[in-house]
Amino acid sequence: MPMDSNDKKHNTTKSKNLVNSFEFAFTGLRTVYKDERNMKIHIFCAFLVVILGFVVQLNRFEWCWIGLCIFLILAMEMVNTVCENIVDMMTDKHFHPLGKKVKDIAAGAVLLTTIFSVVVGALIFLPKIYQLILY
Numbered sequence: 001m002p003m004d005s006n007d008k009k010h011n012t013t014k015s016k017n018l019v020n021s022f023e024f025a026f027t028g029l030r031t032v033y034k035d036e037r038n039m040k041i042h043i044f045c046a047f048l049v050v051i052l053g054f055v056v057q058l059n060r061f062e063w064c065w066i067g068l069c070i071f072l073i074l075a076m077e078m079v080n081t082v083c084e085n086i087v088d089m090m091t092d093k094h095f096h097p098l099g100k101k102v103k104d105i106a107a108g109a110v111l112l113t114t115i116f117s118v119v120v121g122a123l124i125f126l127p128k129i130y131q132l133i134l135y
């Protein structure tokens, strides 16, 4: 069915300028935050980690690692959500072995990033927390 070309919400043509592209990207960020429970949990955990970072006074190098971990997890969760949505759209939420494969692999990517982040977080925070408790 042809769409009204002025209907921005249902527009499927290439964005005409940089401002439009940013607008669509921010809509994507808002959508994933609004619709995905896991995203809210990740952002809440990231918030706690940042507070802890200030408490234990991370240096620049350590902030870089923690920042990398936070943004990796958030970006991977978004890719996972994209995969889930594409599978749901293609299969109309009916079982398909390839749909299972795609969703499971995407979830595995989030898990891998989370494990990496937990290890990095432990290496950075545990010695500092240990020192805080000792002195």
Ligand SMILES: Nc1ncnc2c1ncn2[C@@H]1O[C@H](COP(=O)(O)OP(=O)(O)OP(=O)(O)O)[C@@H](O)[C@H]1O
Pocket (backbone or CB within 6 Å): 038, 080, 084, 087, 088, 091, 093, 094, 095, 096, 097, 099, 100, 101, 103, 104, 107
């Ligand atoms: N269309 C499908 N065909 C085959 N298997 C599916 C399909 N949809 C979901 N599954 C299976 O169910 C699992 C959970 O799917 P779901 O879409 O609920 O993802 P989820 O990881 O639970 O979502 P979220 O990341 O939002 O918690 C998938 O990992 C996959 O194994």
